[in-house]
Amino acid sequence: xxxxxxxxxxxxxxxxxxxxxxxxxxxxxxxxxxxxxxxxxxxxxxxxxxxxxxxxxxxxxxxxxxxxxxxxxxxxxxxxxxxxxxxxxxxxxxxxxxxxxxxxxxxxxxxxxxxxxxxxxxxxxxxxxxxxxxxxxxxxxxxxxxxxxxxxxxxxxxxxxxxxxxxxxxxxxxxxxxxxxxxxxxxxxxxxxxxxxxxxxxxxxxxxxxxxxxxxxxxxxxxxxxxxxxxxxxxxxxxxxxxxxxxxxxxxxxxxxxxxxxxxxxxxxxxxxxxxxxxxxxxxxxxxxxxxxxxxxxxxxxxxxxxxxxxxxxxxxxxxxxxxxxxxxxxxxxxxxxxxxxxxxxxxxxxxxxxxxxxxxxxxxxxxxxxxxxxxxxxxxxxxxxxxxxxxxxxxxxxxxxxxxxxxxxxxxxxxxxxxxxxxxxxxxxxxxxxxxxxxxxxxxxxxxxxxxxxxxxxxxxxxxxxxxxxxxxxxxxxxxxxxxxxxxxxxxxxxxxxxxxxxxxxxxxxxxxxxxxxxxxxxxxxxxxxxxxxxxxxxxxxxxxxxxxxxxxxxxxxxxxxxxxxxxxxxxxxxxxxxxxxxxxxxxxxxxxxxxxxxxx
Numbered sequence: 001x002x003x004x005x006x007x008x009x010x011x012x013x014x015x016x017x018x019x020x021x022x023x024x025x026x027x028x029x030x031x032x033x034x035x036x037x038x039x040x041x042x043x044x045x046x047x048x049x050x051x052x053x054x055x056x057x058x059x060x061x062x063x064x065x066x067x068x069x070x071x072x073x074x075x076x077x078x079x080x081x082x083x084x085x086x087x088x089x090x091x092x093x094x095x096x097x098x099x100x101x102x103x104x105x106x107x108x109x110x111x112x113x114x115x116x117x118x119x120x121x122x123x124x125x126x127x128x129x130x131x132x133x134x135x136x137x138x139x140x141x142x143x144x145x146x147x148x149x150x151x152x153x154x155x156x157x158x159x160x161x162x163x164x165x166x167x168x169x170x171x172x173x174x175x176x177x178x179x180x181x182x183x184x185x186x187x188x189x190x191x192x193x194x195x196x197x198x199x200x201x202x203x204x205x206x207x208x209x210x211x212x213x214x215x216x217x218x219x220x221x222x223x224x225x226x227x228x229x230x231x232x233x234x235x236x237x238x239x240x241x242x243x244x245x246x247x248x249x250x251x252x253x254x255x256x257x258x259x260x261x262x263x264x265x266x267x268x269x270x271x272x273x274x275x276x277x278x279x280x281x282x283x284x285x286x287x288x289x290x291x292x293x294x295x296x297x298x299x300x301x302x303x304x305x306x307x308x309x310x311x312x313x314x315x316x317x318x319x320x321x322x323x324x325x326x327x328x329x330x331x332x333x334x335x336x337x338x339x340x341x342x343x344x345x346x347x348x349x350x351x352x353x354x355x356x357x358x359x360x361x362x363x364x365x366x367x368x369x370x371x372x373x374x375x376x377x378x379x380x381x382x383x384x385x386x387x388x389x390x391x392x393x394x395x396x397x398x399x400x401x402x403x404x405x406x407x408x409x410x411x412x413x414x415x416x417x418x419x420x421x422x423x424x425x426x427x428x429x430x431x432x433x434x435x436x437x438x439x440x441x442x443x444x445x446x447x448x449x450x451x452x453x454x455x456x457x458x459x460x461x462x463x464x465x466x467x468x469x470x471x472x473x474x475x476x477x478x479x480x481x482x483x484x485x486x487x488x489x490x491x492x493x494x495x496x497x498x499x500x501x502x503x504x505x506x507x508x509x510x511x512x513x514x515x516x517x518x519x520x521x522x523x524x525x526x527x528x529x530x531x532x533x534x535x536x537x538x539x540x541x542x543x544x545x546x547x548x549x550x551x552x553x554x555x556x557x558x559x560x561x562x563x564x565x566x567x568x569x570x571x572x573x574x575x576x577x578x579x580x581x582x583x584x585x586x587x588x589x590x591x592x593x594x595x596x597x598x599x600x601x602x
Contacts, residue, residue, distance in 0.1 A: 063301025108154035125341035137220025146329030153326030358518035360549030439517030447496030459515035
């Protein structure tokens with residue numbers, strides 16, 4: 001996550017409109033999800049067909065039948081009977097429409113449920129490198145706003161497109177049967193409608209894409225600013241944060257105005273063309289009646305059918321507008337789904353599994369790594385950790401200490417060299433199997449919303465309540481948990497913010513103890529707590545490290561005096577190695593660093 005004072009990596013997006021990269025491909029992929037609901041879609045189609053048939057027959061009954069057979073001939077009994085039939089048709093059509101909408105809602109929600117499920121599952125499969133380059137706010141926007149756009153469009157557009165297509169074909173057929181000349185007059189304005197629709201939708205697709213992009217940037221900025229609110233206030237950066245927010249918000253405003261303005265143009269433009277068509281039919285129909293080439297009833301029916309003919313064209317144009325928004329959102333979702341998952345590498349290379357009990361011999365041999373080609377982070381790193389040993393990693397910020405840990409857990413893949421556990425090359429191990437043998441306690445103690453018990457149980461979901469309490473006792477966490485209002489059933493807020501930093505850290509240690517890993521990683525686990533709390537955590541860590549191969553990234557050198565081996569990392573290289581006493585006697589970098597800390601404390 002970015003610096004809360006300078007939030008919103010995604011918020012720096014270019015405000016220029018972005019056109020969908022592959023609209024046809026996105027629609028095909030949406031259809032792949034939608035067609036999984038074949039039975040529901042088939043039922044919706046049949047109901048749509050039935051409802052369209054009702055809509056097609058009523059203008060004929062109101063015009064040709066009502067005027068020519070009953071009104072002009074004075075057959076009012078027949079007219080009354082026709083009114084009853086029309087009422088029945090309207091009732092049945094309304095019921096059909098209601099059932100159709102209900103089924104389509106279920107179909108669309110089930111479809112979006114599957115897309116959302118696939119996206120969330122895929123996010124878990126992606127490597128950390130992906131999250132380093134994508135803000136969490138933007139990913140949230142793709143998972144919520146973009147998918148919601150797809151939901152809205154599926155609910156409205158699928159049925160509407162089917163209805164409009166059937167209505168268009170049916171209306172044209174009936175008009176040709178009634179009067180070919182009036183049909184030709186109606187078709188005069190169709191090319192104009194198609195040309196205007198194409199012109200407008202070409203712009204709306206671009207602007208809806210820009211709108212979704214800016215919305216993702218805004219969400220990212222808000223998420224990062226809210227998360228870093230303490231830092232914003234501490235450095236009195238509220239005005240700057242507001243100014244940056246206003247800048248991003250204005251870009252979203254302009255993108256939204258362009259998208260919605262072009263989208264809103266289609267209705268008035270189509271209405272103008274429709275009214276011109278309506279007037280032409282009325283004039284032509286009147287002339288044909290005077291020439292004896294048609295009847296009043298046919299003209300009345302034709303006027304209704306002309307509206308019914310132009311309405312599907314208008315609706316199709318409007319649906320294309322909605323589709324542009326859905327395509328823009330769906331494309332952003334599919335971009336994430338197309339990212340290469342971690343499991344891809346395992347499918348090619350993973351051939352071994354570590355046993356349940358690992359001895360814990362870890363060896364790095366001539367390991368090279370770079371996050372970016374041409375900028376090496378680790379250079380020829382070699383180390384050996386024998387089973388049960390504690391290896392401490394010290395050095396300045398950015399030296400590569402955490403990178404060594406990230407490579408051991410295969411959060412990133414090495415460029416060259418080998419890393420083995422009990423003689424097994426970790427690149428040939430299944431990642432889940434590897435990580436299940438490694439326990440990690442981070443500097444930032446992350447807890448989930450839920451009970452204290454559930455947060456500890458996260459280390460091993462099948463653990464009993466008694467095992468959870470035993471782990472908490474070993475972690476020196478039982479005493480403070482017992483004092484909480486509901487004890488182990490106390491509800492923690494998001495990220496455990498209703499506990500102190502030290503208490504959160506003790507819970508993560510209890511979680512690691514419960515997981516019972518063979519290899520342990522402690523990433524500056526005591527750097528954010530006071531000296532007294534540090535003593536409690538140190539005691540808990542000794543319990544946790546007992547009998548396990550442990551890697552400790554140390555900020556306070558006083559915490560690693562008893563380490564079996566201390567590696568001093570500088571600029572991605574191991575420049576010194578040995579025990580605490582050996583390194584002090586050597587009088588090198590470690591000696592100077594230790595003395596600087598000791599003198600500062602004194």
